[in-house]
Amino acid sequence: MGFSEDFLQNDGESVYDESELKEKINICKEHLENGTTIAAIDFLEETIEMCVDYDYVDDGLLLANAVLDIAPYNSEVWHFKGILLNNSFIFDEAYHCFEKSLSLNPNDVEIYINKSIAEDNLGMFDEAFNSLQKALELEPNNEEILFSLGVLYEKKEMFDEAINYLIKALEIDPDYMEALYEIGFCYENSDRLDEALQTYDKYLDLDPNSFTAWYNKGIVLVRAEKYEQSINCFELSIALRDDFSSAWFNLGYALSRTNKTTEALNAYKKSYELDPTDETVLYNMGQIHEENLEFNQAIKCYTEAVKLDSGYYEALLARGFCYDVIGKYRLALKDFNKAISLTTNPEEAWIAKAELEYSIGQIQESIVSYRKTIELNVNNYDAWYKLAETYLEVGQWLEAIEAFDKCIALREEDANPYYGKAKINFILSQTQEAIDCLKKAFAIDPTTRSKFTHEYPEVKTSKLFIKLIDENKS
Numbered sequence: 001m002g003f004s005e006d007f008l009q010n011d012g013e014s015v016y017d018e019s020e021l022k023e024k025i026n027i028c029k030e031h032l033e034n035g036t037t038i039a040a041i042d043f044l045e046e047t048i049e050m051c052v053d054y055d056y057v058d059d060g061l062l063l064a065n066a067v068l069d070i071a072p073y074n075s076e077v078w079h080f081k082g083i084l085l086n087n088s089f090i091f092d093e094a095y096h097c098f099e100k101s102l103s104l105n106p107n108d109v110e111i112y113i114n115k116s117i118a119e120d121n122l123g124m125f126d127e128a129f130n131s132l133q134k135a136l137e138l139e140p141n142n143e144e145i146l147f148s149l150g151v152l153y154e155k156k157e158m159f160d161e162a163i164n165y166l167i168k169a170l171e172i173d174p175d176y177m178e179a180l181y182e183i184g185f186c187y188e189n190s191d192r193l194d195e196a197l198q199t200y201d202k203y204l205d206l207d208p209n210s211f212t213a214w215y216n217k218g219i220v221l222v223r224a225e226k227y228e229q230s231i232n233c234f235e236l237s238i239a240l241r242d243d244f245s246s247a248w249f250n251l252g253y254a255l256s257r258t259n260k261t262t263e264a265l266n267a268y269k270k271s272y273e274l275d276p277t278d279e280t281v282l283y284n285m286g287q288i289h290e291e292n293l294e295f296n297q298a299i300k301c302y303t304e305a306v307k308l309d310s311g312y313y314e315a316l317l318a319r320g321f322c323y324d325v326i327g328k329y330r331l332a333l334k335d336f337n338k339a340i341s342l343t344t345n346p347e348e349a350w351i352a353k354a355e356l357e358y359s360i361g362q363i364q365e366s367i368v369s370y371r372k373t374i375e376l377n378v379n380n381y382d383a384w385y386k387l388a389e390t391y392l393e394v395g396q397w398l399e400a401i402e403a404f405d406k407c408i409a410l411r412e413e414d415a416n417p418y419y420g421k422a423k424i425n426f427i428l429s430q431t432q433e434a435i436d437c438l439k440k441a442f443a444i445d446p447t448t449r450s451k452f453t454h455e456y457p458e459v460k461t462s463k464l465f466i467k468l469i470d471e472n473k474s
Contacts, residue, residue: 021056025063028063031044032066045067057084079101091117095119098114098118109139112138125156143169143172147179167179177206184199187199196216197220200213209240214234214247217233218237252281261288269285282301298319306319313339316338319335320333329356347373347376363393367387381411392423405417418441419448421437422438
């Protein structure tokens with residue numbers, strides 16, 4: 001996931017003095033109380049504009065409404081009010097303010113741009129596009145309009161169209177850093193990773209202190225599986241903003257991919273300290289403990305993750321595996337059953353449940369679970385093979401043969417299902433069919449001969465089987 005520079009970073013200094021604004025607001029309120037609004041209307045408009053710049057929404061709306069009560073045809077104040085409402089996420093009212101402003105001043109490009117923001121947030125994509133196109137007709141070389149069109153398409157995940165407009169904005173203003181940043185983000189989300197890296201590098205040449213750009217570059221490098229390089233990017237991002245939890249999280253992931261598990265756990269712990277509501281951090285920590293065979297620590301992490309999100313399928317499944325390993329089978333089954341109830345495709349949970357049921361002697365229950373796995377994925381070879389072997393064990397010969405045939409259809413080059421069929425045919429005294437299956441198994445995998453003679457030592461005295469084995473020696 002990428003982060004918008006505008007959203008995350010705001011370290012520039014305002015051209016206004018905030019104390020000056022507060023003083024002006026108080027003076028304006030005195031005019032309202034004294035009934036001298038008309039005489040001070042220019043001063044009020046100036047103060048409203050400062051409220052817009054400083055995002056003093058409540059005061060700005062109070063003053064804007066006061067001015068519009070006595071000057072309802074003031075296009076500029078309608079525009080300011082719309083911006084303040086946009087900033088308050090009251091987009092439907094903002095939209096009507098911009099409509100009113102445009103009815104009074106139909107050639108103001110800034111009104112069209114801000115109106116498009118309200119329309120976009122109201123889900124009116126076509127209307128937002130049309131507003132920006134009208135603005136572009138008025139000022140065809142306005143890079144801000146082209147940038148806004150690019151961002152509009154970016155939000156719709158129409159990245160090629162977004163890139164087209166953003167590049168046009170950059171052609172007009174080669175120093176338009178916001179456009180360059182968004183181009184990198186669009187390349188990243190279009191899986192054009194090399195172009196994304198080149199774009200982020202250009203951006204970082206201009207602004208090497210952008211922690212979000214270093215972060216986004218790191219994400220691209222992770223996707224390209226260049227983990228060592230991504231570690232450097234995340235560390236630089238953290239050096240610039242040490243409370244950036246997402247950078248700590250992805251640093252942990254990159255470190256884990258390079259087998260630096262201690263460092264990875266430390267990074268994940270820092271991410272969790274910064275954002276204790278992120279269950280994914282706990283899950284990833286659990287994965288590291290599980291890989292290190294530290295099952296009790298893994299269970300603790302998965303349990304905390306499930307506390308944050310009771311419907312966390314992956315965490316429940318992983319905890320179930322850990323419970324299984326340490327012999328807490330009842331708890332493992334409980335987790336597998338819970339995981340199955342959470343998703344429409346719990347294939348992995350069903351097969352895990354089946355294997356556990358088989359291992360603890362619940363054979364018939366395991367057959368049901370294997371069949372449930374196959375219902376979800378008829379091409380699951382492992383489920384078919386384990387089902388066949390389970391049928392063989394309980395003496396359901398015909399069902400076992402049918403399951404082995406499914407295995408052969410899915411993986412013809414595997415010797416094991418032929419060997420399984422051979423064993424059943426011996427049991428059923430279908431000697432020729434058994435021999436045919438053995439021949440196929442021996443031809444695919446000559447080591448099957450050793451398995452056969454080990455399981456059936458009596459064949460050493462059978463001339464027929466000695467001949468069969470000799471014919472298939474490598």
